[in-house]
Amino acid sequence: MLRVDVTKQLGEFLLEAAFESQGRVTGLFGASGAGKTSLINMIAGLLRPDRGVIALDDETLDDTAAGVHVPPHRRRIGYVFQDARLFPHLDVRQNLDYGRRMNRLAADPAQHARVTDLLDIGHLLDRRPGKLSGGERQRVALGRALLSKPRLLLLDEPLGSLDEGRKEEILPYLVRLRDEGIPMVYVSHDAAELRQLATQIVMLKQGRVTALGGVKVLT
């Protein structure tokens, strides 16, 4: 369960959002500039709320009143960025292995094989990110986040930088990912995308939550 109740002043913009989610895939829906990315940056720990609480299951990640702020590297929350952010100096194999190395987890060849199969990236392992297409890059970024064995996966418009054809190419992988069972927060401004993926919707407008509920709130 994810519980968020935060306030953050960002220049002129005030983000004041509270929601609780039990859903497997929480869809964070809103127009660009609604504060979606700032909100998940706070869940990831990259941005500190001015006031409020963020809790995942029974662990408090942020509690400004109690002075609690767990740094991002101790949260075990995976993050798939819109722009992939693969490490340019590492090949695909090293990118995929990065989270496991940083967390000092034992090698898990079975999991590695399953993830590379799931995302069809087995043939890309020896390439550098500079030699990948946009869709391939996004799939590797998904794999990299998954292989760090997160307890929650944040996806910030993972299809946002792709054209229509590429979106169709990635969407089935995201559906498979959802069926893997890792809880996800999926950020998008595309209602159709969320209808296919989300089990619960948080609607964000100008920094505030305006609706909560099943996918039918999207209509």
Place this chain on the structure above:
Amino acid sequence: MFDISPAEWTAILLSLRVAVVATLVATPFGIALAWLLARREFWGKSILDAAVHLPLVLPPVVTGYLLLLTFGRRGLVGAWLADHLGIVFAFRWTGAALACGIMSFPLLVRPIRLSIEAIDRRLEQASSTLGAAPWQVFATVTLPLALPGVLAGMVLGFAKAIGEFGATITFVSNIPGETQTISSAIYSLIQTPDGDTAAGRLVLISIVIAMGALIASEWFARRATKRLHGN
């Protein structure tokens, strides 16, 4: 013309030793400082920045004299180091290395700082969400991506160190076999009648070393761009 005398060899080898040691010792400090200037905001940052660049704009003789006052046998730091650690800088080649390290420090720091500033901070964020602690982010993302800049800075610093003259001669004098580098050997030769040919040889050698360093530095800078674009 190309008959290098043993005395000239001594000066050349000493110069190389002084410049290599100065560069290797200065590099870790240079990286730390470049990172601090590129990535952190703190009180006194502009003063620190100015202090790093000071050797570039001060008359070298002033830097040398300040070194003599500080690290000389009767200097505050120099006396302490000699008494407690047995390290002596005054009139030793180690003093030449210290002078060269300080004089070349601004040239060492600058390319490193620029290459750290050019790194996309969002990659460092991605690294932390994957479980990397701040020092791991530095070791696995920041430093490898800045490496060509580090090498460029080292080459430039080396080239400056090998040609340093003013601060070195002020601090550790011009003792053949101990502190007489290529530059001070050329200076001595010019003062001597019939020293022109020998001076000319050393001049040629220093031009070759400097050109080589600049070309190497350029090559590292090009690699840096390539690396950052992921090819």
